[in-house]
Amino acid sequence: YIYDTRSRLDGPWQGFASEQEQTALAKAFTEAEDWLYSEEAETAGKSAFQTRLDALKRIGDAVAQRVAEAEERPRAEARLRSQIQAYQTFAADTADPRYSHIDESERGKVRKACADAESWLTTSLDRQAKQAKCERPGLTGRMIDDQRDKL
Numbered sequence: 001y002i003y004d005t006r007s008r009l010d011g012p013w014q015g016f017a018s019e020q021e022q023t024a025l026a027k028a029f030t031e032a033e034d035w036l037y038s039e040e041a042e043t044a045g046k047s048a049f050q051t052r053l054d055a056l057k058r059i060g061d062a063v064a065q066r067v068a069e070a071e072e073r074p075r076a077e078a079r080l081r082s083q084i085q086a087y088q089t090f091a092a093d094t095a096d097p098r099y100s101h102i103d104e105s106e107r108g109k110v111r112k113a114c115a116d117a118e119s120w121l122t123t124s125l126d127r128q129a130k131q132a133k134c135e136r137p138g139l140t141g142r143m144i145d146d147q148r149d150k151l
Contacts, residue, residue: 001053002029005060008067016070017063018134025059032056063134070133072141080121080148084114087151117151 006029009017017025032052035041041048091110093099121144128139 001056001060002032005029005056005063009063013063013067015133016066021059021063021134025056025063028056028059066133066135066137069137069140073128073137073139073144076141076144076148077121077125080117080144080151083148083151084117088114113151117147120147 005025009022009025035052087110090099091107091114094107124139124143128137131138
C-alpha cells in the first residue's frame with residue numbers, strides 16, 4: 001500500500017492530494033516503513049499490521065476517492081448527454097407512427113426537461129472545473145446519474 005500509493009501520488013494522482021495530505025501521508029508512510037522494518041513488527045500480530053494499514057488508508061482513501069470521482073464524472077456526463085440526445089430526438093420526431101399518439105404539449109415537456117438537465121449539467125460542470133482537484137468534489141458521478149434518472 002505504501003509503495004503503490006506513493007507512486008500514484010507522484011504520478012496519476014498528482015494534484016488530488018492537498019499539501020497537508022501529502023505531508024501527512026509522507027510522514028505516515030515513513031513511520032509505517034520504520035515500524036515495518038523494526039523488531040517490534042517482526043513479533044507483531046496481524047491486527048497490528050491491519051491497524052497501521054487502516055490508519056494510512058484513512059488519509060489515502062480520501063485522495064483515491066477524489067481520483068475515482070474525476071474518472072467517473074466524464075462517464076456519467078456522457079451517459080446523461082446520451083439520454084438527453086435520445087429524448088430530444090424523440091421529442092422532435094413527429095413522423096414516427098409509434099409516437100403519433102403523443103401530443104405536442106407532452107413533447108414540449110420532454111424538450112423542457114432536456115433543456116433543464118442540459119443547463120444543470122453545464123452549470124455543475126463549470127462549478128466543478130473551478131475547484132482544485134484536491135478539494136472534495138462538488139459534482140459526483142452519482143449526482144449526474146441521479147439527474148439522468150430524474151430525466
